[in-house]
Amino acid sequence: MKNSSSHQLTAAFQNARYVFLDRDGVINRKPPEGEYIARWSEFQMLPGVEAAIADLNRSGRRVIVLTNQRGVALGRYTSADVETLHHRLQQRLAAHGARVDAFYYCPHDKDDCDCRKPKPGLFLQAFRDFPGSSPANSLVIGDSISDIEGARNLGIPAIFIQGDPATQKSGAEQASALADAVAVSLAEAVAQYL
Template structure:
């Protein structure tokens, strides 16, 4: 399923994975700078449409590349600033971006652990679990949603290896 086919009408809060859901996932590497970032087709327009229908839209993303020293938190901030700017230019919004740079899967903040969602609940106490949807492209995203007790929709992922791009169907 493509992201623009997801029905969000029964939800008021949306959690989005980033790599492979919002932007093209680079196989074997990381989005290290804005020049590496490429939106998946129709994502920006879809987020813009949803922005008028949802109370909250959050991104929850594992960013192990920071922990590995492949890029810095400042690099990530620049990427995210540009990403949000492009979404806003199209009439959309992202309320907050939560990320975990931990190298260990034991870190509760790293998906599939529920730590980033606990951060959301702390920062936005009006979020209701029963009205929250997670959209992602991986088993980790699915398990994150399961650990929280929210609905999950897996979407097709656009991946890139070298100069070759290909869709991985949900």
Template sequence: MFQKRGIAFIDMDTSYKNKVNQISNGARIVFLDRDGVVNKCPGDQKYVTNLSEFEFLAGVLSAIARLTKIGYSVFIISNQAGVSKGMYSSDDLKDIDDYLLKMVKDAGGNICGIYYCIHQDKDECLCRKPKPGLIFKAVRENEIDQAALKRSFFIGDSIRDVLTARQAGIKSILVFSGKEKFNSKNAWEVNPDYTAKDLSSAVDLILST
């Protein structure tokens, strides 16, 4: 374990993790994919490699603030194989995290933890989506009970995210602000529980269910 700029980082064999805050018992949970949900998607098979390439999508900061203010604990769950490919480093991820967390906090929101898998499919790890390892790690480390997990949502922009939610036993919301588009639904491997235009619309949906 080592410290950088006040936030603890832990090197693990299954994931790269930035654990930020503890959550309260019985909290309602929302898991978010990052690229294409929180920030602009860099494109298929492309990565946000440094802070200069990171750009929040419209309405995201206010959407996270809304979730925070009504008692939801928000986590980010993201594949970042570009690290293991040598395209950027964990320090680059840290720079993005610092900025993301500051902007979310300044807008009145809170991120309880950021969990990344830096592996590639060929590594056959347990944490790379669509495997649910990162969600289960967040559950264990934050002592989220099974009842809270079953009530939670995973908001993502790809069918891989939908599959992750299904394997974790939670509800999925597929947003069309990133990779997937509504007009490609006939090619989807599985159907999400819900669809929404973007994160703001997904939050509206959560509040109405």
């Protein structure tokens, strides 16, 4: 695995005006494999996330959340539930002087769409919605191989969030190798850079 050296982090952040954050495992504690976060009461913010997002906001970067929410296709919750949860998250962030500029989610099942990461649909939609954004001035921060592969496929620099080694998903080694930099958490990545 790569070290989470501040040099690698600095290089990844350098040109990034648009920071694409994965949600589960980056902003909030990721559920065990096969389980889903359906509502706000199940949503546990990871330490330092509000402050890290506020720092990104203050630095002039756009913060955009891209998340696979296959639980919708599986009937565990609805698109309205996802949107309600994101609204609650936005309120929580606002209380800390932070904001997400846009949320995009894929509600589809595996192999059913062009937007489930690592497919490019969510990224491409964001690039359309934010004129001036492009792979060259963006950065992906994610805790899954699908985040890092999605970034790589479009030529976007990527930081892999290792999280807790005890609950790391399969693919972590591969994601570390593929990423431009590795960090323990979003808070650590932003603190080391900014």
